[in-house]
Amino acid sequence: MAQGRATLAMLVPMTYDQRYVDETTILVSDWxxxxxxxGLAVVPKVGDIVSAGGVDYHxxxxxxxxxxxxxxxxxxxxxxxxx
Numbered sequence: 001m002a003q004g005r006a007t008l009a010m011l012v013p014m015t016y017d018q019r020y021v022d023e024t025t026i027l028v029s030d031w032x033x034x035x036x037x038x039g040l041a042v043v044p045k046v047g048d049i050v051s052a053g054g055v056d057y058h059x060x061x062x063x064x065x066x067x068x069x070x071x072x073x074x075x076x077x078x079x080x081x082x083x
Contacts, residue, residue: 013031015031016031031080039060043075044075061077
């Protein structure tokens with residue numbers, strides 16, 4: 001998330017539902033990852049690299065979800081492998 005700094009987070013990686021895969025904006029190899037914001041000191045942004053399961057992913061899109069307009073509850077990011 002922050003360049004050169006590792007941050008631990010709870011996350012859930014999921015493949016995209018096929019109806020959203022258009023091979024332009026969302027590739028079949030992209031992952032939709034939900035990240036808990038509880039205790040998270042940083043917010044992932046486009047261009048960051050996230051490592052999960054020994055694989056590095058570029059953040060392609062990030063959508064912080066907050067339901068009161070103030071506090072992020074979960075962050076939904078689109079990730080693509082760096083290889």
